[in-house]
Amino acid sequence: MPTHVALLRGINVGGSGKVPMAELRAALTARGFTGVATYIQSGNVVLTSPDDPGAVAGTVAGVLREEFALERPVVVFGRDEYAAVLAANPFPQVTEPKQLHAVFRAAPPTDAERAALTAAVEAGRAGGSREDAAIVGRVVYLHLPDGIGRSELGARLSTRTTAADGGGTARNWATVRRLREMLDD
Known part of the structure; x- marks a missing residue:
């Protein structure tokens, strides 16, 4: 089952x-x-x-x-879609789980949401930020070198919760990995 x-x-x-x-x-x-x-x-x-x-x-x-x-x-x-989330990680070089987050969504981001994410990343980089983001399917991957608590990108994204799917829900990479292990238990 x-x-x-x-x-x-x-x-x-x-x-x-x-x-x-x-x-x-x-x-x-x-x-x-x-x-x-x-x-x-x-x-x-x-x-x-x-x-x-x-x-x-x-x-x-x-x-x-x-x-x-x-x-x-x-x-x-x-199970298979969740396993694909780990396999598709666009930031495999990030080894500290508190620096990598996945925002899981009910639906893939719209073109407007993709553009807003790109603009937010570019605005941060213009200000010297090292933060990055990528979208794969229904998941937005966030590389936040200083953690989510100090993240300008994370703060910008948390205000965008009016989408039909509620804006998604984020998990740090340690939680993402642990849930994958639980699927196999």
């Missing part, structure tokens, strides 16, 4: 979106998912379902809404 990674945006971050992971696992299991596992407290779920990723995302979002009174975007990748 297909295994998926479900990434929930804005869970247990900054004092809002409180969702106990044990309760989330129980609620998802009650909805028919199997092999439900979570990683850390920020909305990372690996689960098994015969449904396609879009249907899984809808069901998980429904659980958040109905069980936790939260309206949050959920992005889901199937």
Whole structure:
């Protein structure tokens, strides 16, 4: 049966979106998912379902809404698509996981979003930034040498959350790799 990674945006971050992971696992299991596992407290779920990723995302979002009174975007990748995310990393030279992030999206960026990302990277470089970004499919890869907390590019992107997919949800590379390992457990 297909295994998926479900990434929930804005869970247990900054004092809002409180969702106990044990309760989330129980609620998802009650909805028919199997092999439900979570990683850390920020909305990372690996689960098994015969449904396609879009249907899984809808069901998980429904659980958040109905069980936790939260309206949050959920992005889901199937096992093979998620493995391709790691293989497609355009910044393989980055070895510090806190310097590399992936923004997972429900849909590929539009042409306007691609242009805005390019403009943001170029504006940063004009100001001496070493930050970089690349888009592959539904993922925006961010190389942030000084980390996301000090990132001008990260700050610019976090204000662009009005897209239909909620702007996506970011994970550092350590989390990206750990979720890939969980798919194989």
